[in-house]
Every structure is written in structure tokens, then in C-alpha cells.
Amino acid sequence: MAQLRRWSPFAEMEAFRREVDRLIREIFGGETRAAPRAWSPAVDVYETPTHLTIQAEIPGVSRQDLQIDVSEDRVIIRGKRESQPIEDKTYHILERTYGQFERAVSLSAPVDADRAEATYKDGVLTINLPKKEVRKARRIAVQVQE
Secondary structure, three states: OOOOOOOOHHHHHHHHHHHHHHHHHHHOOOOOOOOOOOOOOOEEEOOOOOOEEEEEEOOOOOOOEEEEEOOOOEEEEEEEEEOOOOOOOOOOOOOOOEEEEEEEOOOOEEOOHHHHHHEEEEEEEEEEEEEEEOOOOOOOOOOOOO
């Protein structure tokens, strides 16, 4: 019985790119330079009874190159990681990505943007977002007018 496999167009495109790179190396010799890739930091988002927390991996990004926009239901992290030019060197592998990035995270609960805090340590950005207090429904009495 044949098994069904989930089709992954991106995996097929990457395999095609690798095959074209291999053919170019065979025909012309030497190493091809990979096309620049957009990058987006990996994030973890977790919730406690009082806070939402976002942790983003952004090693090599300086604090001056970071911008964080917080609204009640979304956080947008923007920044850039600069490459360090090395003269008179030949790269054999160049896998790290450089340049600008933007990562938007939709939040599962409304937060108080005015009390949000961010810290950056060892390449990990941590954003603590206090949840907004949920106002409880209140019952009102109906008054009869005569």
C-alpha cells in the first residue's frame, strides 16, 4: 500500500536550488555564493496568570539596532544584524544571515503596553507584558419610571 506524504513546496525549491548550485560548480568550478535570505528570529511565547512573555533569539544584534512596538494585542520586534567584513578571506561556508528583520507576534490576551519591559542578555531578548485587568461584568438594576 502506498503511503501519503505531505507536499512541501519549500523543501522542493531548496532541493532544486542545491542541485542548480551543484551543476554550476561542476561546469564553472569554484563555489557559488548563496542568495541572501531574509531572516526572522525564533521566539518563545508563554503565559502566566498575570503576564505574557516573549523571548526572541537575536545574537549579534546591538541594543541600538532594536526597536520594539507594543500594542494591546501585538508586539513587533524590528532590528538589524550587521555582517563583519573580513578582507583577504575566502568563505567556505556562509550560513548566518545578516541584515534587517521584523517579527510580529499576535498576543492571546490584551496587555498593558505602558507597563511592558524588555531585557537583553546573552543574545536573548525577553519582553514581559503585564496582562490588562479584565473588568468583571456588573449587574445594574432597572428602574421603573412612572
